Amino acid sequence: MIGKPASRLFLGLAVLVAALQSAALAYIVVARDRLLKTGREVVLSVTPVDPRDLFRGDYVTLGYDITRISGDALAPRGDVPEGIERGGTFYAVLSLDAASNTWSVARVSADYPRGVGADEVVIKGRARAIYTTPATRQEAGTATLLGRYGIESYFVPEGTGRALEEKVRSHSIKAVVAVGADGTAALKGLIVDGERRDLPAIF
Amino acid sequence: MWGYQRRLARDLERWSKAGWVSAETADMIRADVARTPGLSLPGVLAMLASILLGFAVMSFVAAHWEEIPRLARLGLLFALLWTGYLAAAFFEARDMRIFRDAAIVAALAVFGATIMLISQMFHIDGNPPDGILMWWIGALGAGVILRSNPALAFAMVLVCVWSGVWMSERSGTHWPFLIGWVLVTAAFAWQRWWPGAHLSALALAGFVVSLGYTLTQGHAHVVPVVAGLSCALLAAAVEKRHDMVSDSARILIIYASAAAFAGLLALQFIEHTSARELAGLAAATLLLLLALIWHGLESRNRGALWLGYVAFSIEIFALYVKTVGTLLDTSLFFLIAGLILAGLAAFAWRLHKRQLHEVTA
Incomplete structure (x- = not known):
């Protein structure tokens, strides 16, 4: 039969498992908190997403101007740089447009870019889709890279998503995003009708 | 287990009447069988309770109730996690195995819910499979350290969910599934837990069948057919030669045949086939199923026999629908x-x- 020492050993192991799992969870919380507090702040304009996809369950999907990358950002050849694959990571260099005070994609690369200016920010993304519109006789096909930066979901209390959804569609929302040194982005708050609302800090 | 106990009780009575087994020996055998752990009503209820509690916690997280501050919600889940593992230790000390395992599974559900809560708190949209990856690693770790078979089974289910979510988001084959599968299967083997072998075989068969849909733009159904058939043949060949591998071989035959049959069904009814190709494939399929049924009868492999009957019916029905x-x-x-x-x-x-x-x- 199982005696005292065996069950005491099990207690120790159970505490070990609980401690390991708690530590792993706490690590994410602390890392996120640090990112929000120390990351460089960037303001992005939010674009309306296809209404059918906009509101799913209890979160609002936020689309960004930097989600759809094409044209100048893919210069010089207007192609998606080599090494960026569907489902893989890529880095986008954001630069500030002084006139509208929002950030837009200057260039993209598969690896962490070198020679980033002081007024630029590197954000890490995942390539959701890469496609090229077919070339016509008048113009060459244009490549488009659809990125995903991990800041596209805004969770809301049950049943309060509709009002926010309307605001997104009327284009009066901007997002405040904290970007870490490695390019990881975290949603820090929203600017609704010019009024900034930060998400409450956890600690 | 129950079937075996019933049958044994009947046989023991017959044998003792015939004078082959003494009454004492029969009693000793009965006592031994009764001692081996199996399913019991309290155990099943406890397991179901822990699953329900897990769902309660997850819906609580999903409701995103703002009355409680976020840190308090997080603290509550951490407290539940610790309660689960300490309850497991409490039941272990009282030698209540099944309650112990139920408590561990409940704690693992809370672990997953906490991952969800954290991503909700920080509006992390990241890659959903990453969260599930962390979850199955947690379940595997708990299963190995605490030697809990249900926790390992939970880990295997999560590995499958992990791959499923990954594949639903993009096309292509999720090869990392094999890493998770190997790790959990190794844990099953180390625990010598027999139902785990079934779960492993089922998961792998599912993966092999999915290869037919993910490789070469979804037209690789030959892969499960070839892999399943060669596996089943190999298992049938070694089954009689080595006693040691015989049990695993018997399981393997069933799941490998099922994978091959799924591939054959896709070849016949999902791919575009000419009437002649269909006739050839159908004849081959029916012959293979007959061979499986024959093998099931010959080697008294009830699972293979049932799979043969069921697959035979499905094949006939599908042919009927297609040629109607x-x-x-x-x-x-x-x-x-x-x-x-x-x-x-x-x-x-x-x-x-x-x-x-x-x-x-």
């Missing part, structure tokens, strides 16, 4: 198939009678 419209052809097909089967039945009956004759002679 030309009723005369359909009728002819079934007539021929019926005649062949009747002939085989007569042949098998002769064989059976001759064997019986040899044994009694």
Whole structure:
């Protein structure tokens, strides 16, 4: 039969498992908190997403101007740089447009870019889709890279998503995003009708 | 387990009446069988309770209730996690194995819910499979450290969910599934837990079948057919030679055949096939299924036998649906198939009678 020492050993192991799992969870919380507090702040304009996809369950999907990358950002050849694959990571260099005070994609690369200016920010993304519109006789096909930066979901209390959804569609929302040194982005708050609302800090 | 106990009780009575087994020995055997752990009502209820509690916690997280501050919600889940593992230790000390395992599974559900809560708190949209990856690693770790079979089974289910979510988001094959599968299967083997072998075989068979849909733009159904058939043949070949691998081989035959059959179904009814190709494939499939049924009878592999019967019915039904419209052809097909089967039945009956004759002679 199982005696005292065996069950005491099990207690120790159970505490070990609980401690390991708690530590792993706490690590994410602390890392996120640090990112929000120390990351460089960037303001992005939010674009309306296809209404059918906009509101799913209890979160609002936020689309960004930097989600759809094409044209100048893919210069010089207007192609998606080599090494960026569907489902893989890529880095986008954001630069500030002084006139509208929002950030837009200057260039993209598969690896962490070198020679980033002081007024630029590197954000890490995942390539959701890469496609090229077919070339016509008048113009060459244009490549488009659809990125995903991990800041596209805004969770809301049950049943309060509709009002926010309307605001997104009327284009009066901007997002405040904290970007870490490695390019990881975290949603820090929203600017609704010019009024900034930060998400409450956890600690 | 129950079937075995019932059968054994019946046989013991017969044997003791015949005087082959003494009453004492029969009692000792009965006591031994009763001691081996199996399913019990309290155990099943406890397991179901822990699953319900897990869902309660997850819906609580999903409701995103703002009355409680976020840190308090997080603290509550951490407290539940610790309660689960401490309850497991409490039950272990009282030698209540099944309650212990139920508590561990509940704690693992809380672990997953906490991952969800954190991503909700920080509006992390990241890659959903990453969260599930962390979850199954947690379940595998708990299962190995605490030697809990249900936790390992939970880990295997999560590995499958992980791959499923990954594949639903992008096309392509999720090869990392194999890493998770190997790790959890190794843990099953280390625990010598037999139902785990079934779960592993089922998960792998599912993966092999999915290869047919993910490789070469979704037209690789030959892969599960070839892999399943060669696996089943190999297992059938070693089954009789080595006692040690015989049990695993018997399981393998069932799941490998199921994978091959799924591939054959896709080849016949999902791919575009000409009438002649379909006829050839259908004939091959039916013959293979007959071989499986024959093998099931021969080696007393009840699982293989049932799979053979069920797959045979599915195949016939699918053929009927596909060829319906030309009723005369359909009728002819079934007539021929019926005649062949009747002939085989007569042949098998002769064989059976001759064997019986040899044994009694």
